[in-house]
Each structure stands twice: as C-alpha cells, then as structure tokens.
Amino acid sequence: MTGHPIPAKPVRVDGFCNQWGLDLTVGCRHACAYCHFQKYQALTLRHEHPDHEPGESLSVEEFLDRPEYPPELYLSPFTDPLAPAARANLERVLQRVLPLSVKVGISTKGVIPRRVFRLLARHPEQVRLIVGLTSLDDRRNAAVEPGCPPATARLANLRLAREYGLQKVTARLDPLLPGVDDAPDQLATLLDRVAGAGAQSVTASYLFVSLFGSKQRLREVPYLGDAVGHCTELCPIEGGMVYSVPLGRKRQTYEWFHRECAARGLYFGTCGCKDLRLTGGGFATACTHPYRSECEAPRLRSDRVRREEGGGRE
C-alpha cells in the first residue's frame, strides 16, 4: 500500500444533468442514513485503488496541475464538498478554476464558511449554489442527517449567498420523506422560509429505496422507517428500478410545488433522473432548472421510456 492518498478526478456521471463532477473526499461525514452515493463511491474507489492509503481526503494535486478543465464542474456528485474533510480541498479547487472561467455548481447540506463565500463572490456569474434542506424539524434532521448542521445554519447559507452577490441560489428538498416531510402546511412554511432567505429556485424529489435490501436497514432509522412504508411502487430511475411513492401522489406533490413556488416568485423543478415517467407535467424535470438551458440526460431518458412504452417502435 502506498502512502499517497487517492487522486481526485473529474467524472461525468449519468443522472447529474450530464455535468462534469469532482469529489473531494472518500465517503462523506454527513452520514445521511438514506445516502446511496457516498457508500457506493467509497467502495468503488477502494476497489479501483487497492494499493493506495484509504484516507478520507482525496488528493487534488494532479487536478490543480491540469492544463485545462471542463467548462463546468459539479461539486460534488457522490459526496458533500463542505463536509469537514472536504473544505480545504474545496477552497484550493475554487481558487484554481474560478479565475479560469469554469462554472461551478456547489451542492451542500453543510455550513459554508465566509471565506468560501468571499472566493465565490469574486465570480458570482459562474456560481450556482444548491443548499440541501428538506425540513425545518431538527429532530428529524438529527435522526436522518446526523452529520449535517441544523436548519437555521442551512437557511443562513441562503441568506449569505445573496449577501455575497450570488445570482443562482437553489434550495434542494431531496429526499422528500413521504408521510414525514410532505404535508402541504409544513412545506408551505419551508417555502416561505427559503424564499425569505433569498433562494430563487427549489428542486424537490421523493425518497427512493433500492430493491436490494436497503428497506430493512432504513426501517430501523426514526422518521425514515415511516417514510419507507410509503415506498410501495416500482419506479424506473436512471440506471435501474427502485421503490418509491405511487406516481399519482408524486405528480400531485410536484404540481403543488410548481404552483406554490410560483406564488412565492420561485422556480421549481424535480430531478427527472429519479423517475423516468415524469414527463408532460406543468413542472420542469431538470434539477438544474432554470439555470441550464437544457438537461440532456432526461431528454435521452424520455426518448428511451417512450420507446419502451411503445414496445420498441420508433
């Protein structure tokens, strides 16, 4: 085993609106009980690099030495770029790529330090900030997202983003726990708070559960256990099948979001990767709506679903 940490490499992953992404850590200390991503990423990296030291941080040295970069970078596809072990790497990456006109999307449920905001504020037109907050109930958040800060700290990220002049600020309600998070009065209060804190858009997607054994594990987690009981329908997502809430309930909630967000001056979109059947509604099916002009992945998927529904006929 070498003493060197694993190098961070940009990847293009299905399901992130075809964006380039960069992870800065192996796994994620936020330890959200529902998270499929960080465990998959940690296993994959350790499998690909059996001879490297299994540290928590990835090495960004090779990335910082690159002569060129993708025009847009999503931070981060499988981990949180503001989890404790990621922050130093994040600052170095931002210092390198922002002056080179690379656009960055930062998606976090963590606390964004002011020094990171100061870096972003030098290039506000290049930055899209996505703050994860599905519930104002900190008992729910502590049970389900034990490594993440309370709701007030995440709302403060939104307020500071606007204070520092960022122009593309999204509140991300993902995953929405059915039966726990989706009561209209509860969601209306949350929308009021995120709109009041300065968000311009909202993206929301219901919880989904893998077919391979995760239901049993999730049932033991407070709040998640209740939500899993509502995931009764097989649902096609990018890359496979999962259990989720019935399609009718999902559409009804997303149409509600579409109306209620519009009433508060917010854009709304859901991630089309997380249910390939979600076409033809009034709402957008790209989580990057309205900041990217197109989301290639959902369009390709929609074509595929149409072909499958038509028995393979073009």
Ligand code: SF4
């Ligand atoms: S913050 Fe994101 S990447 Fe980290 S554990 Fe939670 S869902 Fe997974």
